[in-house]
Amino acid sequence: MFYTFLLALVVSFGALAQGASEQAEVAQKGVEPGSTEGASVDGGADPAVIDAGAALFKNNCAVCHSAGSDVIVGPGLKGVTGRRSESWLISWIKNSQALIQSGDAEAVAVYNEYNKQAMPSFAFSDDEVRSILAYIDSEANTAAAVPTTVGGVEGAAPGQNVGTDAIGAVGGYLDIILVVLIVVLIVLVVTLLLITSLLKNYLNKNRQLDEYDAEVVNQRFDFSKIYKSKAVRTLVVLIFVVVLLDLTIDKVMGVGIQQGYQPKQPIAFSHKLHAGEHQINCNYCHTTVYESKSASIPSANICMNCHSQIQTQSPEIQKIYRAIERNEPIEWVRIHNLPDLAYFNHSQHTQVGGVECQTCHGPIQEMDVVYQYSPLTMGWCIDCHRETPLNTEGNQYYDNLVQLHEASSKGAFTVSSNGGTECSKCHY
Structure with a gap:
């Protein structure tokens, strides 16, 4: 026995x-067991267009919106193409504030309904917006066909390493x-x-x-x-x-992974207050984020542009005054720290690639104390390079590459298609 x-x-x-x-394999792929990967999508949308839209949505939209019915910061987008016209959606996504200021009744209603939270403008082409809408529609069709989720894991937010x-x-x-x-x-x-x-x-x-x-x-x-x-x-x-x-x-x-790392800083600076409530642009404090290999740490003088007149008696602001009087730097604790063996350029991603801060740093505008949102592992970076399409319009440098890619592949022309997953790109 x-x-x-x-x-x-x-x-x-x-x-x-x-x-x-x-x-675990199902959770990593994000599909239901027994489902047919790459199945055709109702509505006849090109799978390559949907893939491109998925990458754009995850990198730019998923911080504030879900492709389903869940409200995050903004509304869930399930069925949005049935509620709004395509031309209105293109105008709204490209520059929502311009549409609100024009007096558009629907735009004003949405703005007021969601606490007047300003949506950033996006330099998308009309075709890129249509690809995002195609992805949202495909997600709605997929959810209708497969009502359950895989082990409680839904669509990954930007930076989330499934x-x-x-x-x-x-x-x-x-x-x-x-x-x-x-x-x-x-x-x-x-x-x-x-x-x-x-x-x-x-x-x-x-x-x-x-x-x-x-x-x-x-x-x-x-x-x-x-x-x-x-x-x-x-x-x-x-x-x-x-x-x-x-x-x-x-x-x-877990070696080298510091996801969730949240050290105590020498001054209680709140991104939620500054970037969220007061909507101060990231570039105002991190002045080289679009121009340099690294995003600069703001000097005390940048803080004093405002705080020489505002909240001057606050105990935390007094720490800035003392640092200036003693001619000493504020010893901020670094949170996002890649190993020396990996090369990373902020301007290449933010300026050339048009990647939003939230893609890697998460909902930074909601953090009182900043923490490492993404795992920043090699696999996480490579996944992004494989999924993110390159905007090659108007750039003759890419013409021959795009033609060769279209002749040999049906997928979108991504960072990986341009050599973005080669070892020497990040490891010299």
């Missing part, structure tokens, strides 16, 4: 581990499996001991046993046989190896 149960445990463990792996979450899910499954395995073994041992004791008492009281049977029933149990048993030793070693493997995977997968 014991060996049968052990075999069942091993088989169950394998099945659960396989299920955990499948769930692959890393899937790895964490595997570790969580292994932890649960180990606990269940240990509990079941303990319950099994206790149950067997109780059954043995009950049978022994029953036989001694109700049966006339001969000398041999009485000796067998009343013999003392030799506990040394347990730890000398090959089966028990094998099981103990197996449990030890699985626990060690689980701990090792958790530690190794």
Whole structure:
């Protein structure tokens, strides 16, 4: 019986581990098990257009909007193409403030309904806006066909590393499996001991046993046989190896990842107050974010442009005054820190690529204390390069590359198509 149960445990463990792996793979791909990847989308939209729209939506829109019905900062966009005309949506997405100031009744109503939260303007072409709308429609059709979500994981927000979450899910499954395995073994041992004791008492009281049977029933149990048993030793070693493997995977997968890192700063500066409520442009304080390899840390003089007149008696503002009087720098604690082996250029992404701050830094305008929103892992960067289309319109440099790409591939011309996933791009 014991060996049968052990075999069942091993088989169950394998099945659960396989299920955990499948769930992690599903979470990483973002599709339902058994679904047909790359299936045609109702409405006849070109899959390449939808892919391009998905990348634009995730990199620019998903911080404030969902493609479904959920309200984040702005409204959920499910069915928006049925509620608004295409021309109105193009005008709104390109420059919502201009449409509001023109007195458009629908624009003013939306602006007022969502607490007068200004939506940033986007330098999209009409075709790029249409690709975003095609993606939103495709998401609505997909949700209607497949009403359930994968393990509670919905569309990834910009910067969210679903692959890393899937790895964490595997570790969580292994932890649960180990606990269940240990509990079941303990319950099994206790149950067997109780059954043995009950049978022994029953036989001694109700049966006339001969000398041999009485000796067998009343013999003392030799506990040394347990730890000398090959089966028990094998099981103990197996449990030890699985626990060690689980701990090792958790530690190794987390090396160098500081997602969620939120150190205390020397001055309690609130991005929620400045960038959110007062809508101060990021470029005002981080002056080189569009021009340099790195985004500059604002000097105390930039702070004093306002705070020489505003909130001058605040204890936190007084710290700035003391730093200026002593001619000492404010020792801000760095949060986003890539390893020296990786090359990253802010201006290449923000100025040339048109990437919004929230794509990597998350909803920075809602943070009282800034934290690392994205994992900033190599896999996370490569995923973005594979999904983000390049705007090649009006740039003759890309003409031949685009022609070669269209001749050999049906997908969008992305950063990866331009060599954005080559090792030497980031590792010189």
